[in-house]
Amino acid sequence: MDVAQIYKDANALLEGHFLLSSGNHSQFYLQSAKVLEDPKVAHLLATALGKMIERSGLEIDTICSPALGGVLAGYELARVLDKRFIFAERVNGVMTIRRGFEVREGEKILMCEDIITTGGSALEAASVAQSMGATIVGYAALANRGFCKRMGSELLGKPTCKLPNNVPFFALADFEFDIYEPSSCPLCQTGSVAHKPGSRGN
Ligand code: ZN
Numbered sequence: 001m002d003v004a005q006i007y008k009d010a011n012a013l014l015e016g017h018f019l020l021s022s023g024n025h026s027q028f029y030l031q032s033a034k035v036l037e038d039p040k041v042a043h044l045l046a047t048a049l050g051k052m053i054e055r056s057g058l059e060i061d062t063i064c065s066p067a068l069g070g071v072l073a074g075y076e077l078a079r080v081l082d083k084r085f086i087f088a089e090r091v092n093g094v095m096t097i098r099r100g101f102e103v104r105e106g107e108k109i110l111m112c113e114d115i116i117t118t119g120g121s122a123l124e125a126a127s128v129a130q131s132m133g134a135t136i137v138g139y140a141a142l143a144n145r146g147f148c149k150r151m152g153s154e155l156l157g158k159p160t161c162k163l164p165n166n167v168p169f170f171a172l173a174d175f176e177f178d179i180y181e182p183s184s185c186p187l188c189q190t191g192s193v194a195h196k197p198g199s200r201g202n
Helices: 003-011 032-035 040-054 070-082 120-131
Strands: 013-021 025-032 062-066 084-091 094-096 108-116 135-143 169-174
Touching: 003 013, 003 040, 003 084, 003 108, 025 169, 032 040, 032 108, 032 169, 040 070, 040 094, 040 108, 062 094, 062 120, 070 084, 070 108, 070 120, 070 135, 084 135, 094 120, 094 169, 108 120
Parallel strands: 062 084, 062 108, 108 135, 135 169
Antiparallel strands: 013 025, 084 094
């Protein structure tokens, strides 16, 4: 599956001069919501991701996603794998699991995001689920923004990756974009100004 082409076809692989949530700049930006606006494409991607997870033999009870970005991907993945789906959300900046969602002791939860960059949000949601008794058995994303090493990839994880090394990370594709500090950004040096395309740097 050519995930990059799917993102390009959906105008979700943006090229320009972007301000990421980290404060750094990049020439490229992945806007997963644009890919997932077509439920057929969302299902296609989730099916491919689901097959990858099934092949690994990983045992899962429940899929959990951090809102908002991860919810569409996680819900489709849960449909494909025939699992329960819950989500975590930020309330006044603090990640929480509410809305009556229950987590039982030892429940095997796979965290699913649309895109994993450093994995920060997924990890925050994971620690909330863990505090409710869950065991986090893996992480998944449609696309890997290139900081974490995923299953089956030759690329090395980078020190900025926050995901733990002892649980598997599944993603359909790696996207490695150069990221610049504003002071040394070649795009800034041409006089262009970085802008923020979405709520987060993915
Ligand atoms: Zn710049």
